Amino acid sequence: MxxxxxxxxxxxxxxxxxxxxxxxxxxxxxxxxxxxxxxxxxxxxxxxxxxxxxxxxxxxxxxxxxxxxxxxxxxxxxxxxxxxKSCLPSETVAATDQNIGTGDGSTQVFALRKRYASGTEDYERPITKPVDGTVRVAVDGAEQPPVAFGVDAVRGLVTFILPPSAGASVSAGFEFDVxxxxxxxxxxxxxxxxxxxxxxxxxxxxxxx
Known part of the structure; x- marks a missing residue:
């Protein structure tokens, strides 16, 4: 197809x-x-x-x-x-909207995803078609400049120029298509x-x- x-x-x-x-x-x-x-x-x-x-x-x-x-x-x-959106429809996309992984000092590529939670249960949906130009990324809550990472808008992947350090929380905000x-x-x-x-x-x- x-x-x-x-x-x-x-x-x-x-x-x-x-x-x-x-x-x-x-x-x-x-x-x-x-x-x-x-x-x-x-x-x-x-x-x-x-x-x-x-x-x-x-x-x-x-x-x-x-x-x-x-x-x-x-x-x-x-x-x-x-x-x-990675956030509620009424909110503005932020780099801390969704956790997409934890750094280990060597991994540079992280897949976008969106978490749906209700009570103690949740579901993580893979996001494969982000809207180009809307992806924002943060490491340990600090938003990264666009030169620090690249976005594959065809597969929904974020690639860092330098891998996040071990234990660092990696998050992202974005708009996406289905x-x-x-x-x-x-x-x-x-x-x-x-x-x-x-x-x-x-x-x-x-x-x-």
């Missing part, structure tokens, strides 16, 4: 519906108790891009984007307006129905990259 490093038009993704999907296998035992398991370590997000269509010009933009991706063939970036593809090879539109308030069904599904 190919992946195009281009973002779906944000004017169209704004207003779309969607969110994380988990896969849980539930087996009910004879005594009424359940056994629950999941084959997925990470959730996959699913969206409906059709919800963001507001005019026939929007539909034309959607079709052009769809054709350029050749339907399901090539993936692309998607801005999830409900979850696109790697997705269209989950259909067909888009059905109707001028008359759209003017009546109907919108096309355009499913979009997160992919592993």
């Amino acid at each position: 190919g992946f195009h490093e281009v973002r779906f038009p944000t004017s169209l993704s704004f207003g779309s519906a969607g969110g994380p999907v988990r896969r849980t296998e539930v087996v009910t035992l004879a005594n009424g108790f359940e056994e629950r398991n999941t084959p997925w370590a990470h959730s996959r997000r699913r969206y409906d891009a059709g919800m963001g269509m507001r005019s026939l010009d929007d539909v034309a933009t959607l079709i052009a984007f769809f054709e350029a991706r050749q339907g399901q063939l090539n993936g692309f970036r998607w801005k999830d307006w409900a979850d696109f 790697p997705v593809r269209f989950d259909t090879d067909q888009i059905i539109t109707s001028v008359s129905s759209f003017q009546a308030g109907d919108v096309p069904d355009v499913p979009v599904l997160e992919v592993r990259v």
Whole structure:
């Protein structure tokens, strides 16, 4: 599968519906108790891009984007307006938002991730598509200048020029996109129905990259 490093038009993704999907296998035992398991370590997000269509010009933009991706063939970036920052949506990205590792004096490359916590449980989500120019990094709480590190915006990796010292906390703040593809090879539109308030069904599904 190919992946195009281009973002779906944000004017169209704004207003779309969607969110994380988990896969849980539930087996009910004879005594009424359940056994629950999941084959997925990470959730996959699913969206409906059709919800963001507001005019026939929007539909034309959607079709052009769809054709350029050749339907399901090539993936692309998607801005999830409900979850696109390392911090809360109402806050400003800071270099101390997310802990991404601990220095050992030799490791120079750290993978971006975002932690979701509730009570005593949490989940760490790999961030593979940071938005170029938004990544801020700190070592032991001290923000590092841009010349001290590089960012691979295609894979979500931060590479330090000099490795953080042993025991040093490494953190990062960033905006990010979700790697997705269209989950259909067909888009059905109707001028008359759209003017009546109907919108096309355009499913979009997160992919592993």
